[in-house]
Amino acid sequence: MNNLSPVIVGAGPAGIRAAATLIAAGLKPVVVDEAIKAGGQIYRQPPDGFTRPKSSLYGFESRKADRLHHLFEAIRPQIDYRPGTLVWNAGADHLDLMASDGAAASLGFSHLLLATGATDRVQPFDGWLTPGVFTLGAAQIALKFQGSILGPRIAFAGTGPLLYLVAYQYAKAGADVVGVFDTARFADKLAALPGLLHGIGHLAKGMYYVAWLRAHGVPMYGGIVPLRVEGEGRVQGFAWQGGGRTKRVDCDAVAFGLGLRSETQLADLLGCRFAYDDLNRAWLPERSLSGRTSLAHVYLAGDGAGIAGADAAELAGERAALALLEDAGHVADRRRIALLESRLKRIAKFRHGLERAFPLPPADWGGAALADDLVLCRCEAITAGSLRQAARDLGVTELNRLKALTRIGMGRCQGRICGAAATAILAAELQCAPKAVGRLRGQAPVKPLPVVTLGREDAA
């Protein structure tokens, strides 16, 4: 190879572990991360001048957070670290970067390891544009990163492990949690128990949060369908259907999420082969257990290529870095590789359990059940009805054509928020499986740029 360095995108658990592994082998990777500090989502660090101890920020995970932050500080002098920098485009041999001050750069790589993590998965419902409706992740970021809470009276709705975790963190921080509204049923959790036992530690923590919330009088509901957020101009209440009845509660904010979705845009721009993944109910770039993709020199690790959580992200980061090293001609440590892979397999079993415990709501809730005038796209106000009309009148059977005709997925968020709903609606119209309508293809820039960047290019 030439004198280019390996580049890692993302400084979460996966990216940090990968970097440390490359350094141990004598390489000097570049680590590019959009965040201002290393840690990723789960171990996100607050800005300078914040003083809460890690035990208060990360709870049960504070030791792991501390270990990872320390690891990062230890390797930092040995990496070329680019915090606050977005990778907005990826080509066969280089990345396009934009720093937070708007400075643009082009960065070549010998190998590329993508550890881009995940964001909340959401489905639109009536009133979801009302100020005061945020994602579950957003609720946690407000608290962790800013020492603030949404509310003070807040409803937690949706499903997934974050639902109970964030509700617990809010109640502990003094918020008035008016209820936890889980779209999954209690029976789903029982059915999932065998799989969940593969991650007994996580299971115990989850049970602890639920027990704590119950002991503190927080109402919890299972098997609900969110109906609407009430309020003009800001949230005043939340209405749901449960047990065949419609109910409502007063609140000032709603935190909502249906698990997580992987950030796959860069892998897409690079041309990695994708496949539909039933577990994640999403199109994902193909990767082997080693983290190798369909492209030589491109590797994937962590939640950015399928949701498996922070522990798996660390293991996968190291595993993918070892694959990279082996491909670059280093001698592979077979025993270490076998250990990492067996741990990753174990987590995958737990992950199957989680998916059964927190199944997504029935497809018709996000598809056929949505009213025609419901706005799906927060960027350009595109409605469910306009998608259906395109499907009916213009015979659209594929998502990218739907995008070209209605602009769904073309706005500033690039379909991160509306993509799942667009898929569900088109599939419902055509009465086919979600995967049959294809996948929204990524476009550069993966996030909006200030106008200056496209005109200026400083070689790096």
Next chain:
Amino acid sequence: MALLQRVAETHRQTVDFILDGQPCQALVGDTVLTAVLIQRDRLRIEEFNGAPRAGFCLMGACQDCWMLTEDGTRLRACTSFVVAGMRLVSV
């Protein structure tokens, strides 16, 4: 009423900025979104339908938190930090 309430980290130094022509205070380390939503229940009014918006994901994914400064610059409020003297517009 404000959408955000401070529950911790309140000892930080203050930052003076202008919101809709009025002097306001935030704390060092506040994002623009925090600085504004501690005072207000919106970041901007949507051009096409007059509806208020206040952000959604807080992690730079949804692009729902754009906000204007008096000179017409667009800021992504959840990932920009408030700076002394900033002149923000939420109307």
